[in-house]
Amino acid sequence: MQFELTKKYLGSIKESIKTADEIKLNSLVSELHPADIAEILDEVSMREAKFLYQLLDEEKAADVLVELEEDVREEFLANLSSKEIAEQFIENLDSDDAADVIAELPDKKQEEVIAYLEDEEQASDIVELLTYDESTAGSLMTKELIKVNQNWIVERCVLEMRKQAEEVDYVFTIYVVDSNDKLLGIVSLKRMLITPVKTTIADFYKSDVIFVNTNTDLEEVSNIMQKYDLVVLPVVNEEGQLIGRITIDDVMDVVKEEADKDYQMASGHSEVVEATDTVWVLSRARLPWLLIGLVGGIFGAQIIGIYEDQIKIHPEMAFFIPLIAAMGGNVGVQSSSIIVQGLANKTLGLDTMLQRLGKEFSVALVNGLVCSLIILGYNFAFGDSWNLSITVSAALFTVIIFAGLFGTFTPLVLDKYKIDPALATGPFITTVNDVLGLLMYFMIGRMMYM
Amino acid sequence: MQFELTKKYLGSIKESIKTADEIKLNSLVSELHPADIAEILDEVSMREAKFLYQLLDEEKAADVLVELEEDVREEFLANLSSKEIAEQFIENLDSDDAADVIAELPDKKQEEVIAYLEDEEQASDIVELLTYDESTAGSLMTKELIKVNQNWIVERCVLEMRKQAEEVDYVFTIYVVDSNDKLLGIVSLKRMLITPVKTTIADFYKSDVIFVNTNTDLEEVSNIMQKYDLVVLPVVNEEGQLIGRITIDDVMDVVKEEADKDYQMASGHSEVVEATDTVWVLSRARLPWLLIGLVGGIFGAQIIGIYEDQIKIHPEMAFFIPLIAAMGGNVGVQSSSIIVQGLANKTLGLDTMLQRLGKEFSVALVNGLVCSLIILGYNFAFGDSWNLSITVSAALFTVIIFAGLFGTFTPLVLDKYKIDPALATGPFITTVNDVLGLLMYFMIGRMMYM
Numbered sequence: 001m002q003f004e005l006t007k008k009y010l011g012s013i014k015e016s017i018k019t020a021d022e023i024k025l026n027s028l029v030s031e032l033h034p035a036d037i038a039e040i041l042d043e044v045s046m047r048e049a050k051f052l053y054q055l056l057d058e059e060k061a062a063d064v065l066v067e068l069e070e071d072v073r074e075e076f077l078a079n080l081s082s083k084e085i086a087e088q089f090i091e092n093l094d095s096d097d098a099a100d101v102i103a104e105l106p107d108k109k110q111e112e113v114i115a116y117l118e119d120e121e122q123a124s125d126i127v128e129l130l131t132y133d134e135s136t137a138g139s140l141m142t143k144e145l146i147k148v149n150q151n152w153i154v155e156r157c158v159l160e161m162r163k164q165a166e167e168v169d170y171v172f173t174i175y176v177v178d179s180n181d182k183l184l185g186i187v188s189l190k191r192m193l194i195t196p197v198k199t200t201i202a203d204f205y206k207s208d209v210i211f212v213n214t215n216t217d218l219e220e221v222s223n224i225m226q227k228y229d230l231v232v233l234p235v236v237n238e239e240g241q242l243i244g245r246i247t248i249d250d251v252m253d254v255v256k257e258e259a260d261k262d263y264q265m266a267s268g269h270s271e272v273v274e275a276t277d278t279v280w281v282l283s284r285a286r287l288p289w290l291l292i293g294l295v296g297g298i299f300g301a302q303i304i305g306i307y308e309d310q311i312k313i314h315p316e317m318a319f320f321i322p323l324i325a326a327m328g329g330n331v332g333v334q335s336s337s338i339i340v341q342g343l344a345n346k347t348l349g350l351d352t353m354l355q356r357l358g359k360e361f362s363v364a365l366v367n368g369l370v371c372s373l374i375i376l377g378y379n380f381a382f383g384d385s386w387n388l389s390i391t392v393s394a395a396l397f398t399v400i401i402f403a404g405l406f407g408t409f410t411p412l413v414l415d416k417y418k419i420d421p422a423l424a425t426g427p428f429i430t431t432v433n434d435v436l437g438l439l440m441y442f443m444i445g446r447m448m449y450m
Numbered sequence: 451m452q453f454e455l456t457k458k459y460l461g462s463i464k465e466s467i468k469t470a471d472e473i474k475l476n477s478l479v480s481e482l483h484p485a486d487i488a489e490i491l492d493e494v495s496m497r498e499a500k501f502l503y504q505l506l507d508e509e510k511a512a513d514v515l516v517e518l519e520e521d522v523r524e525e526f527l528a529n530l531s532s533k534e535i536a537e538q539f540i541e542n543l544d545s546d547d548a549a550d551v552i553a554e555l556p557d558k559k560q561e562e563v564i565a566y567l568e569d570e571e572q573a574s575d576i577v578e579l580l581t582y583d584e585s586t587a588g589s590l591m592t593k594e595l596i597k598v599n600q601n602w603i604v605e606r607c608v609l610e611m612r613k614q615a616e617e618v619d620y621v622f623t624i625y626v627v628d629s630n631d632k633l634l635g636i637v638s639l640k641r642m643l644i645t646p647v648k649t650t651i652a653d654f655y656k657s658d659v660i661f662v663n664t665n666t667d668l669e670e671v672s673n674i675m676q677k678y679d680l681v682v683l684p685v686v687n688e689e690g691q692l693i694g695r696i697t698i699d700d701v702m703d704v705v706k707e708e709a710d711k712d713y714q715m716a717s718g719h720s721e722v723v724e725a726t727d728t729v730w731v732l733s734r735a736r737l738p739w740l741l742i743g744l745v746g747g748i749f750g751a752q753i754i755g756i757y758e759d760q761i762k763i764h765p766e767m768a769f770f771i772p773l774i775a776a777m778g779g780n781v782g783v784q785s786s787s788i789i790v791q792g793l794a795n796k797t798l799g800l801d802t803m804l805q806r807l808g809k810e811f812s813v814a815l816v817n818g819l820v821c822s823l824i825i826l827g828y829n830f831a832f833g834d835s836w837n838l839s840i841t842v843s844a845a846l847f848t849v850i851i852f853a854g855l856f857g858t859f860t861p862l863v864l865d866k867y868k869i870d871p872a873l874a875t876g877p878f879i880t881t882v883n884d885v886l887g888l889l890m891y892f893m894i895g896r897m898m899y900m
Contacts, residue, residue, distance in 0.1 A: 007800050031658070035677050043799065158643070165640040170681065172620070189639055190615045193608070208481070226706065227485045229699045231620060231681055249679045252702050256676065259709030260791060267716055267787030267875065268780055275792035276799045279809060283816040286784045290821055290850075293780045297773025298828060304769045311768050315761035318768035319754045322775045323747025326884055329776070330718055330743045330877075334736045337717030341710060342725035349493065349726045350457055359729060366733040371740055378748060400740075425717065427780075434776055 003036045010043055017048045025055055034060060038067035046075055062092035066101065074104060082109055086116035095122065096142035096250070099129035128243075137221050138214035140254065141235045141244030147175040148201055150184055155197040172232040175242055176205040183234055183242040185209050211236050214243065219258070222251050223346055262344065266337060266425040289427040296431030300325065303438050310450040316384065317445050320392045321438065327371065328399045328437030329430040335360055335407030336424045343411065343421050353412050357405055364404030372397040387449035394448075395441040402440070403433040453486045460493055467498045475505055484510060488517035496525055512542035516551065524554060532559055536566035545572065546592035546700070549579035578693075587671050588664035590704065591685045591694030597625040598651055600634055605647040622682040625692055626655040633684055633692040635659050661686050664693065669708070672701050673796055712794065716787060716875040739877040746881030750775065753888050760900040766834065767895050770842045771888065777821065778849045778887030779880040785810055785857030786874045793861065793871050803862055807855055814854030822847040837899035844898075845891040852890070853883040 009028075016024040029037055029052065037056070041049040041064065049072065056064060065073060077085055085105075090098045090113060102110050110130070117123040125143040132138025146164045148157040157174070165171060174192060176185045185207040195204060211234045212221055225233055225248055235244040261272050268289035273282055304311070304321065311318055339356075342348040351359070372393040379389035407429055411421035442450075459478075466474040479487055479502065487506070491499040491514065499522065506514060515523060527535055535555075540548045540563060552560050560580070567573040575593040582588025596614045598607040607624070615621060624642060626635045635657040645654060661684045662671055675683055675698055685694040711722050718739035723732055754761070754771065761768055789806070792798040801809070822843040829839035857879055861871035892900075 005800070010800065033660075033678055035679075162644050165643060170622070170638070171640050172622070172681075188620070190621050193615060194612050210483075226699075226702060228483055229485075231622075231697070231699060247681070248698050248702065249676075249681060252676060252698065252705065255702065255706060256709070259706070259713070260795070263709070263713050263716060263791060264787065266713060268784045269787075273788065274797050275788050275806070276797060276801075279812040279816065282788070282809075282813045286781075286813070287817055287820060289780055289784065290777065290817055291824075293776050294773070294821055294824060297770065297776055298825075300772035300776075301769035304772075305766075308765045308769075311765040312762055315758045315765070315768075316755075318761050318765075318771065319751035319758075320747065321768065321771045322750035322754075322884055322888060323744070325772045325775060326743050326747055326750075326779070326880070327740065329779075330739055330880075331736075334718045334739065337714065337719075338723065338725050338732070341713060345706075345710070347724050347726060350455070350460065351726075356725070359732075362729040363732045363736070366729065367737055367740055370737060371744055374741075374744060375748075430776070430780075434772055438772060 003032060005036070005039050005043065010040065013040060013052070014044060014048060017044070017051050020051075022055060025052060029055075034063035035067045037064045038069075042069050042072055046072075050076070050079075058088055059092050062089045065089055066093065066097045070104065073101070077101075077105065082112035083116050085109075086113045087118075090117060090126075091119065091122070094142050094144055095125040095129060096140065098122070099126045099139075102126060103130060132214055135218050136214060137212045137216040137218065137233075137235050137246060138244070140218060140221065140250050141214070141246045143244050145175060145234075145242070145245045146171055147177050147181075147242060148187070150176050150178055150200075150202040150205065152201055153197065154192060154195050154199050154201070157192060157201060158197070161192075170247070172245075172247070173234075175234055175245075176201055177242050181241040183209065183211060183236050183240060186234075209234065212246075213238070218251075218254055219344065221246060222255050222258075225251050226255075258344070262340070262422050262425075265422045266333075266340075268426050292427040292431050296434050299435045300438050303435065303442065307442050307446070307450065310446070314388075314445075314450055316388050317391075317442070317450065320395075320441070323375070323392070324395055324399055324437050324441045325434045327396060328403045328433035331364065331367070331400050331403035332407040332429040332433040333425060335364075335404045336411050336429045339408055339411040340421045340425055343415050353409075356412065357408055360404050360408040361401065364401045367404075368397045368400035371400060391441070391445045391448045395437075395444045398440050398444065399433070399437040402436065406433065406436075453482060455486070455489050455493065460490065463490060463502070464494060464498060467494070467501050470501075472505060475502060479505075484513035485517045487514045488519075492519050492522055496522075500526070500529075508538055509542050512539045515539055516543065516547045520554065523551070527551075527555065532562035533566050535559075536563045537568075540567060540576075541569065541572070544592050544594055545575040545579060546590065548572070549576045549589075552576060553580060582664060585668050586664060587662045587666040587668065587683075587685050587696060588694070590668060590671065590700050591664075591696045592700075593694050595625060595684075595692070595695045596621055596623075597627050597631075597692060598637070600626050600628055600650075600652040600655065602651050603647065604642060604645050604649050604651070607642060607651060608647070611642075620697070622695075622697070623684075625684055625695075626651055627692050631691040633659065633661060633686050633690060636684075659684065662696075663688070668701075668704055669794065671696060672705050672708075675701050676705075708794070712790070712872050712875075715872045716783075716790075718876050742877040742881050746884050749885045750888050753885065753892065757892050757896070757900065760896070764838075764895075764900050766838050767841075767892070767900065770845075770891070773825070773842070774845055774849055774887045774891045775884045777846060778853045778883035781814065781817070781850050781853035782857040782879040782883040783875060785814075785854045786861050786879050789858055789861040790871045790875055793865050803859075806862070807858055810854050810858040811851065814851045817854075818847045818850035821850060841891070841895045841898045845887075845894045848890050848894070849883070849887040852886065853879075856883065856886075 013028055102113055114123050114126060146161055148160060171189055174187045174189060175183060176187060178184055185205040186209045187205045210228055214235055214237055231248045233246045234242055235246060237243050264272055269285045270288040271285045273285045375396055376389055376393040379392060410429060411424040414424055415421040463478055552563055564573050564576060596611055598610060621639055624637045624639060625633060626637060628634055635655040636659045637651065637655045660678055664685055664687055681698045683696045684692055685696060687693050714722055719735045720738040721735045723735045825846055826839055826843040829842060860879060861874040864874055865871040
């Protein structure tokens with residue numbers, strides 16, 4: 001039932017394009033979902049993609065366009081006139097998808113495309129959607145929805161809904177507004193279905209409806225929808241008027257994107273990449289962390305360099321350099337990641353910063369004791385000197401405590417100053433803890449015996 | 451509009467519980483959404499939570515129960531008899547939530563609760579849901595749905611739907627089945643609304659419906675729903691009979707959970723934790739990575755130990771130990787994370803393993819060259835010896851290439867053998883690359899001049 005793009009399937013498509021066998025191509029793709037066709041177009045060359053694309057009927061072509069990867073879509077649209085874009089694509093799309101596609105065009109082309117739209121309401125909806133900031137509810141909402149006046153009776157609502165429903169794919173919920181379009185509440189389709197036809201809406205609508213403003217942050221939107229298990233969320237303007245709705249499939253895309261971004265940032269990528277990106281893009285995304293690491297390594301070299309003469313006499317101090325550096329980095333990543341995730345998911349609870357640092361201190365104490373006792377045992381067992389054993393254990397303990405506190409403190413402070421706390425994961429925390437860990441290690445060694 | 455739990459609000463609630471002021475408590479929580487009440491109960495002590503909870507009416511109490519954190523819910527239910535659990539809670543829940551709550555009970559209590567259920571259909575639905583593996587579509591689906599026979603006319607459908615709708619919260623889509631309950635297609639509520647009442651369903655239903663089987667993997671379910679922008683997905687059994695549906699809010703929970711788990715695994719946690727967990731839970735989750743790191747550090751010490759005599763003469767070799775170790779770890783994490791994410795999101799494309807390794811080799815080549823040239827320049831500028839400079843640069847270059855390939859290879863192999871590739875991120879890759887990087891560094895140093 002489900003389509004899976006195999007090498008073989010892709011091979012026959014490429015073969016049919018080569019021989020310009022339109023009948024075979026049609027039989028290969030005509031039954032496919034737009035998302036599947038987009039997947040094929042993303043995989044073939046631009047020339048092949050264009051040949052295949054012009055075989056699609058207009059409505060399907062528009063749906064496929066929305067599903068394409070951004071760079072492929074851009075190339076497609078670059079070759080079309082503003083008039084073609086407006087008439088062949090935009091007019092077949094919902095307002096939110098239409099605005100997304102238009103937003104990717106150059107400024108001048110944006111205006112032209114909008115001017116070519118025949119449906120004035122659609123044009124003004126798109127213009128409105130384009131004004132909202134990318135990170136707000138306004139940018140994610142669609143204008144298509146079904147609303148009824150509180151003074152109407154069920155019978156009239158059903159008639160009005162039939163009209164409105166033509167341009168709404170999924171109904172989900174019917175919104176109740178007053179004569180000034182102010183959002184009052186909701187009625188489920190189901191409820192409308194089972195209520196006597198002469199009843200006035202005002203008598204049975206549900207008034208405790210959860211909504212957001214156009215400028216509500218998207219992270220907030222996704223937290224609300226997840227917390228209250230909503231599939232659709234109404235959006236109001238400053239005056240409380242209903243002006244759009246956000247559906248959960250769009251929010252899910254945002255959540256997934258955010259999660260992928262955080263994951264990649266934590267694993268040392270400075271921009272969001274995919275395994276299929278070019279070597280150049282992949283290298284560029286990784287280089288910043290490597291350079292930070294390089295600088296950290298150079299600082300590390302400088303610190304160890306201070307103790308050059310001591311290392312000549314006590315080369316055994318060098319043995320545990322990787323251990324100390326690695327453990328500092330590890331603990332820092334662990335503690336910062338929990339804070340970063342807690343901030344994003346709003347699961348930090350109501351503790352103050354001091355309480356959180358206190359808790360982190362306890363955790364670091366437990367793990368620091370366990371790890372330093374193990375390494376003490378190891379060093380004794382392998383006959384290392386008393387001085388070295390104590391130095392390594394004491395330094396490890398200190399580093400674990402410090403890295404834990406620093407990893408907790410940094411993202412909290414960044415967040416306080418409205419800087420993305422995710423910056424505190426990965427390269428920054430690791431490198432600082434590496435370097436400071438080494439400094440502590442050698443300082444303790446110096447105090448002990450070096 | 452939106453509720454936010456503040457310290458002050460929590461304070462008045464705690465105060466009212468202390469003074470047993472039920473009227474004030476009722477005024478504080480009666481208007482709140484079950485998810486908000488659950489949030490309060492998660493924050494107060496168990497004794498306080500119980501006092502507050504018994505003030506809720508039965509239906510709300512059931513909804514709150516579902517929203518509680520697992521450990522709090524467990525404590526709540528532990529004090530209730532099987533009869534109370536069945537009659538006060540389970541009977542007020544949808545089949546999927548009911549099955550989730552029951553699944554958390556001890557085996558014996560599970561049977562008792564089910565035996566106490568008065569609605570036999572609900573009981574058999576729950577028994578069925580409990581049989582599905584946690585990671586499959588069957589475990590996430592709910593039995594409540596609306597279905598119509600292909601031979602019915604719209605008029606009859608509307609009547610039947612009114613009956614069925616009573617136990618379905620959101621309708622979304624109407625499923626079309628044959629007389630043997632085999633899934634044939636779907637009709638949207640909107641379509642049903644605008645079609646003449648005497649039309650037979652068979653004449654206008656949409657037959658190309660996307661569905662999954664009860665044993666379809668949850669990751670697959672979420673990929674399908676995201677790819678095709680679905681809000682609800684029908685589930686069929688081996689015979690193709692419609693037996694349930696999965697809604698996107700439940701899938702979103704799974705996606706979020708998976709993303710959080712992967713993020714935490716990549717940042718060195720062996721179990722999923724939250725900042726609000728106890729010190730003991732947090733310490734336990736972090737210790738495994740630290741112990742792996744400790745073992746890696748000990749191996750590192752052994753390797754450096756081999757070169758003890760050389761370090762006495764050439765202490766400058768020790769300076770760059772942290773650099774080499776850190777860079778190996780960083781590159782390994784970068785390359786493995788992209789593969790792990792690509793495997794999870796199915797965005798790896800159709801490349802073979804050899805092609806992927808080839809690409810990774812190119813990326814590592816670019817970054818390896820950049821980094822080793824920089825460090826070469828640094829060493830020259832600071833007057834380090836020719837031998838040391840070449841050693842550090844050559845080792846860094848080798849380590850970056852090796853770590854990149856190893857980080858790509860490992861998750862791909864794990865995935866091939868059906869082991870969670872996420873294991874290859876974090877501790878394992880970092881530690882192996884740390885240790886092997888050191889070995890390469892000293893071997894090259896030995897060859898060069900030590």
